[in-house]
Amino acid sequence: MYFLGFTVKGPSGPLVVPLGGSVLLPCSVDSLSSLEDLEVEWKRSDSQTLIHLYQDGDMKSFSDRAHFFTDDIKRGNFSLLLKNVTPEDKGRYTCTVHSEHESHETVLEISLKRLSGLHIVVLILCIIACGSALLFCSLIYCRSNNSVFRLQMFLVFCPNIIMFFALVFLGVSEGSVYETVCCCALYVVRPVMLLYTAPYVQQFTGNIKTWILVYSYDTEYIVFSSVLYSVLFHFAWGKSLNYAGFEALIIKVLFGLVLLFYLFYSIYMFGKISGKLSEQVIKILNVLANTFLDVLPSLQLVIMFYSFGSARGGLFIVAVLPVILSATRWNWDVTCGRNVGCSPLVMRSVWFVLMLLVTTVMMFFYIMALENEKDRIGWACIMGFLQVLWTIFHFSLAFEDTDFPRVITVYVFGSVGVVLISAVALMTELILKAGESTL
Numbered sequence: 001m002y003f004l005g006f007t008v009k010g011p012s013g014p015l016v017v018p019l020g021g022s023v024l025l026p027c028s029v030d031s032l033s034s035l036e037d038l039e040v041e042w043k044r045s046d047s048q049t050l051i052h053l054y055q056d057g058d059m060k061s062f063s064d065r066a067h068f069f070t071d072d073i074k075r076g077n078f079s080l081l082l083k084n085v086t087p088e089d090k091g092r093y094t095c096t097v098h099s100e101h102e103s104h105e106t107v108l109e110i111s112l113k114r115l116s117g118l119h120i121v122v123l124i125l126c127i128i129a130c131g132s133a134l135l136f137c138s139l140i141y142c143r144s145n146n147s148v149f150r151l152q153m154f155l156v157f158c159p160n161i162i163m164f165f166a167l168v169f170l171g172v173s174e175g176s177v178y179e180t181v182c183c184c185a186l187y188v189v190r191p192v193m194l195l196y197t198a199p200y201v202q203q204f205t206g207n208i209k210t211w212i213l214v215y216s217y218d219t220e221y222i223v224f225s226s227v228l229y230s231v232l233f234h235f236a237w238g239k240s241l242n243y244a245g246f247e248a249l250i251i252k253v254l255f256g257l258v259l260l261f262y263l264f265y266s267i268y269m270f271g272k273i274s275g276k277l278s279e280q281v282i283k284i285l286n287v288l289a290n291t292f293l294d295v296l297p298s299l300q301l302v303i304m305f306y307s308f309g310s311a312r313g314g315l316f317i318v319a320v321l322p323v324i325l326s327a328t329r330w331n332w333d334v335t336c337g338r339n340v341g342c343s344p345l346v347m348r349s350v351w352f353v354l355m356l357l358v359t360t361v362m363m364f365f366y367i368m369a370l371e372n373e374k375d376r377i378g379w380a381c382i383m384g385f386l387q388v389l390w391t392i393f394h395f396s397l398a399f400e401d402t403d404f405p406r407v408i409t410v411y412v413f414g415s416v417g418v419v420l421i422s423a424v425a426l427m428t429e430l431i432l433k434a435g436e437s438t439l
Contacts, residue, residue, distance in 0.1 A: 008097050009265070010106030018116035020174030022083045025108050029076035037100045040078045042066070045092035045107060050078055076429050087112065087433060118173035119430050125166035126423035133159040133419045137412065152200060156191045159419040163187050166426065182382050185227035190418075191218040197411050207273050215269050221389040225300075226262045228386060229255065232303055235397035254303050261292035280317070304369040304383070355391050362387055 009028050017023040025042070040054040052066050054073065065083045072079070082089065090112050096105040115123075136155035140148055164187040171180025195201065196216040204212055211219070234254050268285040271277030277285075342350075351410070366383045370376035 008095070008104040008106045009350055010095065010108050014109040014111040016111045016113055017085050018113040018119070018173070020115070021085055022081060023085055023110060025082060025093060025095070025110075027078045027080065027097075027106055028076065039098040041094075041096045041098070042078075042080050043096070051093070053121060054078060058195050068362065082110075085110070085112065115430065118169050120172050122166045122173070123427055123430060125162050125169070126427045129159045129162040129166065130423045135418045137416050149203060152198065155415050156194045156198070159415075160187045160190050163419060163422060166423075169424070178235055179378055179382075180327045181231050182224075182228055182293055185224050186207055186385070189223050189268040189273060190414075192216045192220050194411065194415050197407075197414060199408055199411060211269075211273050215273065217389070217392050218265070218269060221386075221393045222262055222265055224389065225386055226259070228382065229300070247365050251303070254299055257292065258296070258299055261289065261296060263425075264292065265289040266423065300386075301365050301369070304366060351395075355394070359387050360392065 003208075009026070009030065011026050015025070027040075027042075038054070040052075042052040043050055044239050052068065054068065055085060066079045067083075069077060069079060069081070078095065080093075084169075090110055093108045093110065094105050095108070096103065133155065136151055136158065140151045140155065151200075167180055167183050167187065171177060193216065195212050201209070201212055224337065264285055267277075268282060268289050271282045271285065274390060293332050363380070363384060366378070366380055370379050
């Protein structure tokens with residue numbers, strides 16, 4: 001449409017975009033002599049919600065996913081880039097250009113694809129993961145003992161590897177980098193936990209058996225938490241928080257200390273399993289690793305507060321939390337068993353109540369740190385899982401007899417049931433999103 005002073009141009013048809021993708025909402029002005037006294041509004045046509053505003057040379061964004069092309073404004077290009085499209089973004093949008101003497105607009109419509117190609121790949125991988133878990137589980141109870149062990153290895157590794165790639169493709173399609181990295185790390189370390197709970201664990205020999213029986217939970221905790229806090233560091237860096245000089249130094253030191261702990265403990269585990277380090281070096285590494293382990297939860301919480309912009313609460317935790325956690329570092333068999341004469345049932349009951357209290361306090365602090373975060377539920381679930389790993393990790397330090405009973409039902413649920421639940425939940429989420437996009 002051409003007007004006396006200037007022309008506002010938009011697309012001729014609806015813009016089709018996949019969920020999680022980005023879309024350019026075109027809006028350009030021709031025959032414009034000056035930007036002076038020009039005002040541009042982007043609104044939702046249905047609710048009149050203001051999305052972006054250009055006024056008197058200044059830009060105001062009312063959505064963190066919508067952006068102008070700053071360098072093109074002087075050429076009359078007021079197109080809007082909308083990132084990470086959700087089902088709620090479907091609908092009609094109005095770009096209105098006001099000058100001193102006239103006002104014109106163009107209307108655009110966003111239409112969502114039901115499922116993108118990557119989403120279809122994710123659905124196929126989920127179906128394959130479910131099928132492989134059920135197939136290997138069935139074959140195990142139909143084959144001879146000679147081939148059962150190999151089938152058990154396929155059952156432990158194959159479905160989890162397939163789900164790992166399904167989450168990778170999901171993260172690529174929807175752009176949810178942080179959640180994808182954490183979930184992928186979980187599927188990488190899940191086979192380690194399954195091997196520990198497996199009823200056939202005694203069939204392993206040598207260093208592999210030692211690693212599974214003694215250090216499997218340690219490995220899972222170290223790998224998952226190191227990935228998580230690397231993600232947090234990248235998250236804090238990407239948000240470009242306005243730290244003062246002292247606070248910027250603190251956050252770097254805290255991340256460095258956490259990574260140093262992981263390094264010490266990894267070298268310690270390698271030395272114990274391989275026997276390639278001297279006893280003196282192993283003792284030094286053990287002391288350093290255990291020292292860091294005492295303060296690790298405090299460091300983790302401080303990192304959470306800094307990463308999500310709540311630095312003041314983090315300094316409070318440094319002083320208070322170590323006092324709460326001090327009792328978790330006792331050797332309860334010695335402190336309460338030999339010295340006080342408590343029975344194993346009493347010791348474990350008191351320890352369980354104490355750890356429940358500690359976990360409650362930790363989760364309270366996590367939720368406090370995440371109060372201003374949009375995806376706080378997802379982050380809280382990840383941190384809750386890490387807290388469970390930390391609790392199991394400490395159980396092996398608190399008691400000398402820590403051999404868990406191996407129940408076949410638990411192993412089958414972990415190797416088959418969890419995969420089925422995860423895959424079905426992921427498929428259901430994608431199908432529901434596709435249904436919402438057509439409404």
